[in-house]
Amino acid sequence: MADQRTLGELLKANLVSDEDLNAAVSGYLADPTLGPRQIADGITLDITAAVLANRWATDVLADEEMSEAARRNAVRTAILLARVA
Template identity: 40%
Template structure:
């Protein structure tokens, strides 16, 4: 079975919009973003999520792009990413 995307988890309510916004801000504000906990069940490697989205990589490399464009591109990469189930996630 394929892992769901962050977008799919948003649609199902398993991840909240505020968690996606926090992930975007975490990526943009850290030099080495690392793992980001999304909900009590999932975590996402932010650097890998962005690196897997070629458009976002190109946009972030362009110094002429503004903050809003960067934020939107990172948000898109995160929404398309497939987070991992957390090892320490509670059993439901």
């Protein structure tokens, strides 16, 4: 699986746009169900799995006192660090 790139690498390569990423974050926060979601053309990711794999993101989302901005940043970070096929 050494050929798997992170979503952050795909963002740097302009294969994913900031708009795609923002839409993925918003979509997840509105409906955090399991399953693959299309991030951009030909790029899918199970955002829930990515969040659950990132301890910081799960801690932020579990803390009811965290701001909306902190929640968005936590999900964004988990997505950017996730490896996609």
